[in-house]
Amino acid sequence: MRRVVCPGSFDPVTNGHLDIIGRASRQYDEVVVAVLINIEKKSLFTVEERIQMLQTVTKEYGNVRVDKFHGLLVDYCRQQEIPAIVKGLRAVSDFDYELQMAQLNYRMSGVETLFMATGPEVSFLSSSRIKEIVKYGGNVAGLVPDLVQELLVERLRG
Numbered sequence: 831m832r833r834v835v836c837p838g839s840f841d842p843v844t845n846g847h848l849d850i851i852g853r854a855s856r857q858y859d860e861v862v863v864a865v866l867i868n869i870e871k872k873s874l875f876t877v878e879e880r881i882q883m884l885q886t887v888t889k890e891y892g893n894v895r896v897d898k899f900h901g902l903l904v905d906y907c908r909q910q911e912i913p914a915i916v917k918g919l920r921a922v923s924d925f926d927y928e929l930q931m932a933q934l935n936y937r938m939s940g941v942e943t944l945f946m947a948t949g950p951e952v953s954f955l956s957s958s959r960i961k962e963i964v965k966y967g968g969n970v971a972g973l974v975p976d977l978v979q980e981l982l983v984e985r986l987r988g
């Protein structure tokens with residue numbers, strides 16, 4: 831069974847994330863979307879809320895499982911017996927950091943990293959930019975799932 835992990839904060843999940851997750855779900859038997867627990871980073875949604883959103887918007891793929899982890903991703907991969915990581919690359923600016931992480935992870939654990947180029951229609955997306963737009967009254971329809979847009983408006987505009 832070919833399994834991969836798609837790690838991230840997903841605070842919240844965007845259509846850029848779903849582009850990669852959906853394409854990975856067609857390449858592998860199982861995709862584990864792993865939400866990073868980072869207590870040092872202030873997040874808009876709780877880990878449980880992020881997991882709930884991801885489970886709802888990835889249900890249609892049928893072979894996506896959502897989980898959470900803290901600490902080193904390669905330790906999680908070892909515990910879960912997942913041999914590879916899938917990362918989405920949005921722009922050349924992503925590559926430098928992701929290359930270093932891929933080399934480190936492989937050197938530490940033998941876990942491979944596979945890169946997928948995000949579609950041009952979503953390559954400009956990030957959770958931070960989306961939150962900023964909603965916070966100042968902008969419209970993010972088509973950039974995030976409808977459910978996420980509703981939750982963003984509720985959380986950021988009360």
Ligand SMILES: Cc1cn(CCC(=O)O)c2ccccc12
Nearest residue numbers: 836837838839840841847850918
């Ligand atoms: C493009 C992209 C960035 N990330 C990390 C996002 C984050 O850390 O929230 C992803 C996670 C899964 C699929 C695609 C992506």
